[in-house]
Amino acid sequence: MRSSRTTALALTGALSFTLLAACSSGSDDAGEGDGTSGGTTVLRVVSLLPGSEQEAFDAFDEQVAQFEAANPDIDVQPEEYEWKATTFAAQLAGGTLPDVFEIPFTDGKTLIENGQLADIDAQFQALPYADDFNPNVLEAGTGADGKVYAIPAKSVYGIGLHYNRALFEQAGLDPDDPPTTWDEVRADAKAIADATGQAGYATMTQNNTGGWQLTVASYARGGRVETTNDDGTYTATLDDAGTKEALEYLHDLRWEDNSMGANFLLDWSSINQAFAAGQVGMYTSGSDVYTSLVQTDAIDPDDYGLTAVPLEGDDAGVLGGGTLAAVSTSASEAQKEAAVKWIDFYYLRKLTDQDAAVKDAETLVASDQPVGTPVLPIFSQEQYDESQTWIADLVNVPLDQMTGFTDVIFDQPLVPEPAGSTQELYGALDTVVQAVLTDEDADIDALLEQADANVQAILDKNAG
C-alpha cells in the first residue's frame, strides 16, 4: 500500500515536471528563432499554395537545392502559404508566419507603420539592381523614413478577364474573339449559361475579394471607391456612380439573365477552382492567376483564354496591384541577410539577369510548370521586354490565347488600389456584392450608402 502510494506520488510529480518542461520547451523553440545552429542559418520561406501539384513542388524543391548549393550556410525550409485577409492577422499575431512571407501592395504601408515588418533596407540597398525598380512599385514597400521594408516580388499584375475557351465553343461563340464591351460580356455569359448550364460569368464575393473585384468593375466604368485628400486623409466614395452601375450590371446578369450560376460564395481560390473545373465561363482576376490555375487547379491550357477588362466611361482604368516579399520582425541579422538573398534568388534575379532567367525557366519547364504568364514590370518596361526575350524559347504558356490582354495592357490606364483601410473597404463591399447576388430585391443605393458610412467611420477612426 505504502509503496503504491509512493509510486503514485512519484508518477504525479514526474507528470507535473514533464508538463512544465513541455511548456518551457515551447519557449526554447522560440529561442531557436535566431535561426543559427552550427553555423547554418535556418530560413523559413513561403513555397506554393496549399494543394499545389506535385510537379510544382518538385520544381520548387529543385530551386531550393540550387539556392542551398550556392549558399551552403543557409538552410531553406519551405512552407505552403496562401495570403488571405481573414487569416493573415492571426498568423502574424500568432508568430506562425514564415521568415519570408508575401503580402499585397495594399498592406505594406500600414504593416511598416505598425512596426510589423523587419527593416531590410541595408540588405536591399546592396542588391545590384536596387536603383532600377519602378519607383511607383517600390513605394508600396517603403516606410515614411524612406527605408525599404518590403520588396516588390513575385508579380505586379493588372486585372484581366479570364475566360474558358471550351465553354465559349460549346455556346457557339468564337474563343478567338472574346468580348470587348460589358454588353458583349453579358451577351456571351447568357449564351454560355443557356447552352451549358454553367455560370457564364462569376465574381468573387468572400474574404474581401468581393470588394476587390467590385472595385475592379467600378474602375472599369470610371468609378472610384475612395479619394485621398490633400491633408492625407481619405474619403470613402463607395456610393459612386461607377460602383452602382457595376452592381446593377451584376444584378441584371444574376436575376434577369440567370447567367451567373448557383454558387455565389466564392473567394480567390474557390473561383479559380470552379473556373478550372469548367463551371465558370468568365471572371476577372489578376493577370498572373494562370500560374496558380496550372499549379493548384490543373487547368487544361487549351481551355484558357485571357483578354482585357472592358473600359467604359471617363476615367475608366484597370486596377493594378502586386505582391511584396517581407521579412518577419523576429528574424536575426543573419536571417535578414539570408532572406534578402532568397528574395533575390527566387523572385528577382530572374528578372534582371539573363543566366538566372534562363536557369529559372529551364527548371520550371523541366517540371512542366508555367513560364511566361503575363505580368506587369517591376522594373522599367524596356527591362521587362528585354527579360522576356531571354526566355522566349522556353515560354510554355499559351500566349496566343492571351493576346486580347497582352496587346492592350500597356495602353490601358492603370489605377492603384484604394490606399486607406483597403481591406476594411473591400470587406464592406463583400457584403454588398453578396446581397445583390443572393437577394433579388436588394436595395443597391441603401446598401452602398450604409457601406460607405461604415468605411468612412473606420477611415476617420484610423486618421484620428
Add this chain to the structure above:
Amino acid sequence: MALTHDAREARPRRTPVTWVRRGGLSTLVFALPLLVVFGLFSWLPIGRAVVMSLQETNLVTTAWVGLDNFRTVLADPLLATAVGNTLWFAALALLFGYPVPLLAAVLMSEVRRAKGLYSALAYLPVVVPPVVAVLLWKFFFDARPEGVFNTMLGWVGAGPVPWLQDADWAMPSLVLEATWAAAGGTIIIYLAALTSVPGELYDAAEVDGASVWRKVWHVTMPQLRGVLFITFILQIIGTAQVFLEPYLFTDGGPANATITVLLLVYRYAFGQSLGGDYGAATALSLMLAAVLAVLSVVYFRLTRSWSQT
C-alpha cells in the same frame, strides 16, 4: 452541549506539520498537474482577456481605454445581426438537435441485435474531424441542380434548393450539418443514461398495459430528467458559441445572414489582414461569457426542483 465542547477541545491544532502528516502534501502534489494546466491554459488567458478588454492594443503598443471597447461593440450595427443569427441558430439547433438524438437513443436502446453497430454508426460523425466534415458537406451543399443534395431531392421531384447561397436557407443548412456532427456524442450520453433506468419500471408499466409511447413518456423521460437538463444547458452554451460552421461554410454570408457572435469576435480580432481590434474582440467575448453564466445560473435555479431524480 458539554460533550460537543469536549470534542472541540480534543481536536488537535492544525499546524503545517499535522497538515503534512495527514497527507496534505500528497494532495497538493496530486492537484499540481491540474492546477498548472488549468492555470496556464485556462485561467491565465481568461485573466489576460479581462485586462485586454480594457486596452487598445496591437500586441506591440498598448494603451488603457477604460470601457471604450465595450461601447464600440455595443454601437456596432453588426452586433444585433450577430445576436439575432446566433439565437436563430440556437433555436433551430434546439428544434432539431435536441430531440433527434433522444429519439435515436430511445430507438437504439430498444434494438436487440447489433446494438454496438448502431452506436458506432451514430458516433462516427463525431470521429470525423470537423473541418473535413464541413468541406464534405460544402460539396454536398452545391446549389447547382447537379449538386449532391439537389440531385437526391431531384429523385423525389423536389428542389433545387439554394442551400448556403441564400440568406433564408443558409442557417438551416448549417444547423443540418451541425446536428449531424454533434448528435453522436449526445446519443452516447443518452444511451448510457438509459441503461441505468431500472427494468422493473418498464415491466411494471407493461403489466399496467402501457403502450410504447406511454412507457417512454412516463418511465424513460422522468428517469432521464437529470441528463436531459444538463444536455439542454450544454446545448445552449454550445450553440451560443457556434463558430466553426459559419466560419468554414459561409464566412458569415451571404450578406451577413450567418454571422454569429463568435464569428464577430473573430472578425474583430483577425478579420482584417492589418491586425485587429483585440480589445473589442475580448470585450464581446466577456459579454458573451457573462450572458451565458447568468443564463446558466438562472436555468439551474429555475429547474432545481425538477431535476432532482
